[in-house]
Amino acid sequence: MTIRKNQAALTADEKRRLVAALIELKRSGRYDAFVTTHNAFILGDTDNGERTGHRSPSFLPWHRRFLLEFERALQSVDPTVALPYWDWTTDRTPRASLWAPDFLGGTGRSRDGQVMDGPFAASTGNWPINVRIDGRTFLRRALGSAVRQLPTRAEVESVLAMPTYDMAPWNSASDGFRNHLEGWRGVNLHNRVHVWVGGQMGTGVSPNDPVFWMHHAYIDKLWAEWQRRHPGSTYLPAAGTPNVVDLDETMKPWNDTTPAALLDHTPHYTFDTAG
C-alpha cells in the first residue's frame, strides 16, 4: 500500500531512493513525457474554451490522475517509493531540509538562476531540461524572490472552510473552493507556490522541477482534507456543461476515467496523517 508522507519526515534512505528513481525516469525519457503532457494542457486550457487540467473544476481530479501515473512510473523503477508531499505552510523558507543538497538542492545563483547543488544541478549531467520554452537547458529556481511569502496555515484554513466545490463560470473567475485553492482568486494558494519557487516552476513546463510533484501531492491532500470537512459537498458541475468536465465525463488525455472515479484516493494511496 502506498503511503504518501510529509517530505520533512523522510529518512535519508527514502530520499536517496526517491532521487534515484527520479533520475532513472529522466534517463529513460519517461520523465520528460510528463513535462510534455503538462505543458500541452497549460497551453490548451482556456477560460472560455475547453479546459481540463487547469482553471476548471477538473484541476483537482486531473492532477490526482497525473500524479498517480507518475507515482506508478516511479514504482516501476523502485516499488518502495511513494510521492511525498511538501507542506509549504510549515516548511516555508529556503532553509527547509527540502532544499538541502541531499534532496532537491537549493535556490539558483543570482546571475542566471541556475541551481548549483543537489542531484538535479546541471553540473551532475543527470538532469537536462529537454522540454523547455527557451534555450536554457539547466534547472532554475529563485526561491522567494518573485513573491515573498508562501501561504500560511490560516490562509489554507480560510479556503478549506469554503463549502461549495466550484461554481459557474467554472474557470479562473469562479468563486468556491477549487478556484481559491488553485489560486486565480482570493488569497492564492497553488499558483503562488509555483511563483515562489520560480524558474521552470513558474512556467507551463513546471514538472521539470521535481518539487512540482511534492507541491501537487500537498494540493491533493488539501482536497482530501476539504472532503472530510464537507461530507455533504461534492464535485461540481454534475452534468451538461460545455467545455468543462462534468462529474461523470471522461478526462483527456486518458479518456478512461472520470472525476467521480477519482474522488476517493484511498484505493490508490493514503497519507501519513489525516491532517
Ligand SMILES: [Cu+2]
Ligand atoms: Cu499543473
